Amino acid sequence: MHKSIIKFTFAVLLIATSSNVVMAQENEDGRRYGNFCSSCHGTAGAAVSDAIPSIGGQHKDFLITSMLEMKPQVVDGKEQAPKRYSTLMQIFFKGYSEDEIKAMADWYSSRPWVPTNYPLNQDLVNKGKASANLDTCTSCHGTDGNNIEDTGIPRIGGQTPTYLYHALLEYKNNKRNADGRALEMDVVKEISDEELRALAEYFSSLR
Amino acid sequence: MKKLSRRNFVKTTAISAASLSILGLYGCKKSAETAATPAETAKPAETASTAAAKKAGHTVVIAGGGYGGATAAKYLKLLNPSINVILIDRNAEHVSCAMSNEVIFGLRNISEITMPLTKLAEKYGIEFKQAEVTGLDGEKKILKTSAGDVAYDKLIVSPGISMDYDPALNFTAERQKEIPHAWIAGPQTLQLKDMVSKIKAGDTIIFRTPLALYRCPPGPYERACLFGNEALKKGAKVIVLDPNPQIMSKKPLFEAAFNNLYKDVLTYYSGVEVTGIDYDKKIVKTNKGDFQGALINYVPNQKAGELVFTLGLVEPGKKWASVDPKSFESTLIKDVYVIGDAIDSAPVTEMPKSGTIANATAKVVAENLVRIFAGKEPRVPLVGNTCYSLVSEQEGIWIATLYEYDATKNKIITRNGANGIPKEASVENRINGHSWGNNILSDTFM
Known part of the structure; x- marks a missing residue:
């Protein structure tokens, strides 16, 4: 048992150390x-x-x-x-x-992405996970909500839940209609506020 | 180097990784160095950094563990863990004045705004001393405390405010207890909360606001609104007695709340001079008439925390500590920096006396001390202020301003006109304001 803990802590240490060295600039x-x-x-x-x-x-x-x-x-x-x-x-x-x-x-x-520890509403998380629109979200944002291929697409996995909900409402209500990215987000216009709230909670739960 | 048992190795490695995750947010080289020697680090941050600091000889002592002092201590450690940081406060925990109005009116629990300084110290490797500060030898750079003398390279003083009672009102210690101001959060916050809970139909609440300059410019008007909200619920009345010529912050928004939400229960008087208080009959005598009330909340005028007077940081005849706006260094004693509400702001800055400003200026001073220790030039202050207030249990408002030091005026002024308030109060602002509160508590004390 100890060996595995040592391995694990070593791995954590190495990751932490190397990322710190990279961040030195x-x-x-x-x-x-x-x-x-x-x-x-x-x-x-x-x-x-x-x-x-x-x-x-x-x-x-x-x-x-x-x-x-x-x-x-x-x-x-x-x-x-x-x-x-x-x-x-x-x-x-x-x-x-x-x-x-x-x-x-x-x-x-260049700072670490630290998933929020804000308490979750598990009921909403489950509803979000079961949403028929989930695949639409993950197709761009990644299954973990943290697509790192396209840095123009925001990380949403582990983001604060009410912020995500407010952001979705802003897209839905044409408050973020500035560019092509907003057009992509036109998909949310067909989704009810209630379902958006659940999707927000689900992506916040990906921590 | 001590030989490690496997068990200890696991323990110390795990601790190093944990401390890295905190320190990794900032100065990364230092964290990596700490990580290279996990064997020496049973309590890594404390022992290793203290030892290093003693070698390097850089000690920063911070007197006062509120928004200014706690932020300075934390950010000094984040920026350079090898600096020896000693935080001194007479209390082991700090109760936030920001958000304490919410506690008075039952919208937050006082435990949410009670911040243990010991925990902060443990997390970042800060040395915490619970002590009274009694004096200063500015030449030898020694701070005198009830726990002994403490030597420093740089001293940061952040004592907040103290009350400047009008002698004519004969506010004896006994009467100060009967009529709490609750403008320094703590036991008085709970005392006023208890008094508010006893308000009943037909009662009159008399609320006297402080004369500028005072801590938290919008604070009195937020409290007035929440008194109004309480009066609406219970069928009581509120009389607001303001010595200032007008509402001093977020004026159109508070005015709208007074004139709309509370028009039937709240009367606001400006330019009020209180000439006497009949403590037995609970009558406040003023130039605008006499007012009798079941609850009197009299917030006195204010001056800097007693500490800056004790330490000789206030010019004769002044009520606040004079600082150089480029650096926040005292104009009276070298290598001593004053931050937060205690500074004599009027001559050098447009910035308000707010927790956010104390937090933001503490970061500027911390960063500059780290630069000075490293032989680099300090940089001029660039800080922002965000402050949310409630106008009711449902709706909030805010003010936002970006400030920067201006060399031609030798003042910290609004940068590029970046200053504003919302058009109206909203639920969204209340929700964001609640998050702001939690985040600033975390950024300062955790």
Whole structure:
């Protein structure tokens, strides 16, 4: 028994050590620009609560697209409404340049993806797992919700549950209709709010 | 190096892996070094890093374990585990002032906002001392405490606020107990919660807000709303006595709540000067008339936590500690940094006295101390403030601002106009606000 524990702990140690060594090149500017983000999104972007998303370890391309879409652009000296809905994020992105946003995305995406430990509603998880629309989701996001082939597609496995639900509602209600990605998400328009809530809980449970 | 039994090896290896998962969030080289010597690390973070720090000679002492102090301690360790970090507080746990209004009105349990500093210390290898700080020798760099002298390379002081009672009101210690302010969370929070639970039909609640500058600009108006909510449920009335000329934060949103949700139960007076209190008859005398109430919640005006006065960090005649806005270093004593609510903010910054700002500026100071120890130039503050408030049990509001140091003004000001509030209160804002609360507690104390 001890041997297997040793093997296991060694494996954990090696993985942790090697990933740390890889991470040694931190984008310190990105860390500085985003130092206060962790007060809402959790230390190094690992959120502990349910309505604000984890951003640490999220795919970089998705982070950049999301942040730039929430940033109000100025055209002919006039501030335009951001392409994507947010409650307060558009205020903060107004304060950052595109390069600074990319640096923040670089730093947060290089942190570990830490699945949320927010308590689950098992009933909803089961309903989500049984959903006829599950395959539609996993075909892009991967069966574990963490497709790493296409970094423009967000990690959703282990993401905070209420955030996922709110995001699905935003796609459904045309609040995130900025680009081609939103078109892909048009599939959610045919799905009831109740089923979306269950799918959100299921993907949050993939931890 | 001690020889390891297999059992100990398993144990220490497992602990190293666990500590890596925490430290791996930040400064990675250091974690890898720690991992290379699991044999030395029965309690890896503590013994190894303390030994290394003693060699390197970098000790940061932090007085005060609230949002500022706890964040500074944690982030110093995340950024460089070899720094010797000593956190001192008179209490072994910190009760968060943010969200304490929710406790008063039964929307959160006080255990949710009670943060054990000992746990934080254990997790990150911080040395925690439960002690009273009694004095400072700024030249020899020694902090004097009830647990003995503590030497430092850099000292961070984050004591929060203390009450500045108006002597004319004769607020004796006994009367301070009868009329709790509950503006420093803890026993008074529960005392006011108990008083609120006893409100009955026909009662009048008198709530006096503090004169700016005070901790948490929207806090008084959130509490006023929640008093209004309680009054609606029970058939009581609320009188809000505000010494300020107007609502001091998120004004249109609180005004909308007063004028719509609570128009039948709440009366708001601005520019109120309290001239006397009849403690037996529970009458508050003011320039706007006399008000009698079953419950009086009088929040006094405020000044910096007593500690900065004890340590000589306040200029004569001032109520807050003066700092250089580039660094938060005291203008009076070198190598001493003051963060959080205790700073004399008006001359140097537009930032509010909020938990989020204490958390964010603590990260700036931690990062800069690590840079200074490594022989690098410190960088100017760039921080944000997010603050959610409730206007009822269902709906919330927020304010969001990005701040940066501006060299031409020598002030920390709003960056690129990034400041705003929502158009109206909403359920979504309440839900996000609850998550914000949990995440900032975690980012600061866990």
